[in-house]
Amino acid sequence: MTARIFLWAAALVIFVAGLLPLFFMVGASLFSNGNLNLAPYHELFHSGRQLLLLKNSLALSALVAVIATTLGVCLAILLGKCNLPSRSVLIFAFTIPFLVPPYIFALAWNEALTPGGILSLLVPEPWLEGLQAGLFTIWGAALVMSTVYLPVVMLLVMAFLHTVKPGVEEAARLCTPWHGVLTRVTLPLVLPGIAFCFLLVFVLTLGEYSVPSYLRYPVYPVEAFTQFSAMYDFKAATAASLPIGAVALIVLLVEIVLLYKKGTGLEVQPHAQGFLTIDLGRFAWPFAIILWGICVVVVLLPILALFYRAMTPGILEDVLEIGARPLVRSLVFAIIGGSILTVTGFLAAYLIKNRAIWSWWLVDMSSFLLFAIPGAVLAIGLIQLWNTRWTGSIYGTMWMVIIGYVARYYFVATRIMLVQLGAISKSMEEAAQLAGAGWIQRVAYILVPLSRKGLLAAWLCSFLFCLRDIDITMLVYPPGADTLPVRIFTVMANGRPEVVAGLCMLMVASVTLPATFLWRHFTSSKKVMP
Numbered sequence: 001m002t003a004r005i006f007l008w009a010a011a012l013v014i015f016v017a018g019l020l021p022l023f024f025m026v027g028a029s030l031f032s033n034g035n036l037n038l039a040p041y042h043e044l045f046h047s048g049r050q051l052l053l054l055k056n057s058l059a060l061s062a063l064v065a066v067i068a069t070t071l072g073v074c075l076a077i078l079l080g081k082c083n084l085p086s087r088s089v090l091i092f093a094f095t096i097p098f099l100v101p102p103y104i105f106a107l108a109w110n111e112a113l114t115p116g117g118i119l120s121l122l123v124p125e126p127w128l129e130g131l132q133a134g135l136f137t138i139w140g141a142a143l144v145m146s147t148v149y150l151p152v153v154m155l156l157v158m159a160f161l162h163t164v165k166p167g168v169e170e171a172a173r174l175c176t177p178w179h180g181v182l183t184r185v186t187l188p189l190v191l192p193g194i195a196f197c198f199l200l201v202f203v204l205t206l207g208e209y210s211v212p213s214y215l216r217y218p219v220y221p222v223e224a225f226t227q228f229s230a231m232y233d234f235k236a237a238t239a240a241s242l243p244i245g246a247v248a249l250i251v252l253l254v255e256i257v258l259l260y261k262k263g264t265g266l267e268v269q270p271h272a273q274g275f276l277t278i279d280l281g282r283f284a285w286p287f288a289i290i291l292w293g294i295c296v297v298v299v300l301l302p303i304l305a306l307f308y309r310a311m312t313p314g315i316l317e318d319v320l321e322i323g324a325r326p327l328v329r330s331l332v333f334a335i336i337g338g339s340i341l342t343v344t345g346f347l348a349a350y351l352i353k354n355r356a357i358w359s360w361w362l363v364d365m366s367s368f369l370l371f372a373i374p375g376a377v378l379a380i381g382l383i384q385l386w387n388t389r390w391t392g393s394i395y396g397t398m399w400m401v402i403i404g405y406v407a408r409y410y411f412v413a414t415r416i417m418l419v420q421l422g423a424i425s426k427s428m429e430e431a432a433q434l435a436g437a438g439w440i441q442r443v444a445y446i447l448v449p450l451s452r453k454g455l456l457a458a459w460l461c462s463f464l465f466c467l468r469d470i471d472i473t474m475l476v477y478p479p480g481a482d483t484l485p486v487r488i489f490t491v492m493a494n495g496r497p498e499v500v501a502g503l504c505m506l507m508v509a510s511v512t513l514p515a516t517f518l519w520r521h522f523t524s525s526k527k528v529m530p
Contacts (some may be wrong), residue, residue: 002058002438002439002440003356003439004309004356004357006347006439007347007350007356007357008174008357010344010348010351010363011348011351011357011359011362011363011445012136012345012362012474013344013406013410014344014348014366014370014407015366015402015411017095017403017406017407017410018366018370018406018407018408018410019099019366020408021381021384021386021387022373022377022378022381022384023237024384024385024410025377025380025384025385026238026441027239027383028234028384029234029235029238029239030231031080036107038178038385045398046377047176050240050282051431052218052244053218053219053240054220054222056138056217056218057081057118057206057219057220057221057243057244058206058250059138059285060138060142060145060205060212060219061202061203061205061206061216062143062204063138063142063148063258064142064145064146064201064205065199065201065202065205066200067142067146068150068153068201069151069153069194069197069198069201070151071146071150071153072150072151072152072154072197073153073157073194074150075094075150075154075242075291076153076155076157076158077140077157077161077182078287078291079091079094079124079158079162079291080154080158080161081182081275081276081277081288082277082278082279082280082284083277083278083280083284084280084284084288084291084488085284085288086154086288088234088519089152090288090291090292090295091142091158091519092343092403092515092519093267093295093299093300093517094150094154094295094299095151095153095154095155095473095507095515096303096512096515096517097148097150097151097298097299097300097455097506098148098149098150098151098152099464099468099511099512099515100508100511101209101210101468101469101470101485101488101489102144102145102148102208102210102211102470102506103211103213103470103489103492104216104306104488104507104508105144105211105502106135106144106210106214106303107145107209107212107260107492107500107501107504108305108306109135109144109301109302109305109503110132111302111304111305111306111308111309111497111501112183112301112304112305113131113132113135114128114132115128115129117305117308117309118301118304118305118308119301119305119446120281127316130268131210131355131409134144135215136215136216136217136219139218140215141211141212141215141520143289144211144286145205145208146527147210147299148211149201149205150202152200152204152207153197153198153201153370154195155202156197157190157193157197158198160189160193160194161275161443162275163187163190163273164185164186164189164190164193166261166275166276168185169181169185169186170276172184172185175177178278181483181484181489185339188389194352195254196254197313198409199251199254200251200372201249201253203247203248204372206219206220206244206247206248206372206374207221207244207248207372207373207374207375207376207377207471208377208470209221209222209225209374209375209470209471210470210489213225220240220241220243220244221244221374221376221377223240223472224237224238224240224374224376224380224466225237225376225474225475226243227240228376228380228475234380234384237380238380241373241374241376241377241380242375244374244377244516245373245377248369248372248373249369251372252393255436267429268406270340275339276500279359303505303508306504306505306508307347307500307501307505309341309497309498309500310498310504310505315498315499316497316500316502317504318499318502319436319493319499319502319506321506322491322499322503322505323401323484323487323488323502323503324485326484326486326487327484327506327510329398329481329483329484330467330483330484330485331467331510332464333398333401333402333405333466333473333483334405334463334464334467335463336398336402336463337401337402337405337466338408338459338460338462338466338513339459340402340404340405340406341399341405341410341412341413341458341460342413342455342459342461344373344406344410344413344414345412345413345414345416345417345458345462346412346413346417346451346455346458348367348410348414348528349362349414349415349418349420349421350417350421350443351363352364352414352418352446353418353421353422354426363414364414366490367410367411368411368424370408370410370411371408371409371410371411374471375404375408375470375471375472376407376471376472376474376475378404378407379471379472379476380402380475382403382404382407382472382476383475383476384402386400386403396455396478396479396511398478398480399478400476400477400478401472401473401477401478401483401515403465404469404472404476405465405469405472408465408469409466410435410463411467412458412461412462412465413458413461413462416454416458416461417454417455417458417459419454420451420454420455420457421447421451421454422475423446424450424451424470428446428450429442429447430445432445432446447509448479457518460514460515460517460518461518463514464514464515464518466510467510467511467514468485468511469483469485470483470485470489471483473486474486474489484503484506484507484510485507486506487503488500488503488504491503
């Protein structure tokens with residue numbers, strides 16, 4: 001009975017924090033004064049602007065998904081399967097763009113291409129003006145967002161590659177060289193995972209607000225945010241969110257077909273025998289140099305452009321004056337959100353792994369849906385649900401931000417803990433149960449100690465996601481309690497470029513330090529077979 005109480009509580013969290021606001025938002029948009037009102041949705045399907053937004057959103061999402069998936073799979077093979085020098089450092093370097101709010105890299109590229117910026121030392125000014133104009137097009141938005149979501153594909157495909165049994169690849173190597181093994185055995189085995197990565201990047205791009213907003217590229221998330229925040233037209237904002245939600249549902253169904261029906265799920269548990277590596281021989285250093293060149297261009301160059309712009313005497317004092325308190329609030333919100341997510345993620349992973357309650361599949365699917373939909377859509381639902389006189393003690397406080405974090409990133413903590421719990425033999429818990437240990441004792445003395453690395457990883461990942469969030473926080477943060485990502489985004493419009501660049505560097509540093517610790521934790525124990 002104790003176990004069911006805790007597990008049902010974990011399931012209730014995802015319902016109250018995430019699903020209930022969405023249901024309430026859609027229901028409220030359909031009725032006006034007690035009568036059914038479909039006018040906002042009629043406008044959605046009969047407006048030329050809506051068709052333009054749909055075309056732009058789908059085109060940008062498809063372009064980013066193709067670029068990120070293609071490059072991500074190549075990087076996953078080179079960095080996850082080959083014996084490249086300094087591959088661990090390269091993996092971490094390529095991951096940095098995903099750790100910071102996406103708009104920071106859009107701003108960084110704009111700074112790099114601005115006349116007088118760091119590239120003006122190498123590139124003629126007329127060329128820079130042309131490149132900067134190209135940044136504010138679909139191709140510029142695709143460049144920035146591909147850089148941001150490339151690590152998602154790279155890390156997930158690396159994890160999928162490590163699930164392939166070494167014996168299968170060894171048998172194939174008797175008949176064909178490594179390129180044949182990869183194209184005929186390894187990649188076909190992980191193809192469902194690659195397809196899922198493509199769809200995940202597609203739907204994450206479809207819901208991205210900050211980059212298209214900064215680059216002034218009209219898409220659905222920008223329209224929904226504008227309708228709600230500028231015009232306070234709740235029904236129009238909800239209608240503008242409908243296509244994104246529909247695509248997220250389609251991706252959810254495809255996930256079921258591609259992964260669950262094939263028995264792979266998303267539990268990317270590395271094989272117990274380790275994994276095989278490809279010996280590149282004399283080509284190892286040339287490949288490493290090429291990858292470092294790509295890394296310098298797409299990752300380090302934009303960051304150096306911000307650093308170059310921020311190198312102004314006395315700028316540090318202004319940056320700390322503007323950004324110190326928002327940074328502290330960001331850290332506090334992220335610590336609380338990460339802690340709650342770790343506990344609920346552990347319980348959710350336990351109930352999904354053991355199918356302990358009948359609604360385990362609903363928890364699993366709902367967590368992915370809430371992660372896939374735009375944060376602004378979830379935030380609008382939270383406002384619609386909690387902005388009442390009965391819930392005033394919660395609305396307008398930091399707990400609105402925390403609730404949004406828990407709903408959006410429930411999926412992250414749950415998936416990490418699913419991998420960790422999957423590595424623990426069920427017989428250990430069963431033996432303790434036969435010895436008379438209750439459920440709380442089994443969790444406290446067996447599962448938690450054996451899952452300590454997974455718990456730490458879940459907390460750090462949840463902390464980083466909460467720290468970089470802007471979509472939810474932008475709409476629900478209490479007055480005078482903005483976080484650093486929100487402060488930077490609001491200062492960008494009229495602030496001094498040097499101060500904005502300094503604030504961005506402060507944000508990069510605040511996520512890089514805990515991410516460094518997380519990466520050292522992940523790379524401390526890997527089983528590799530030559």
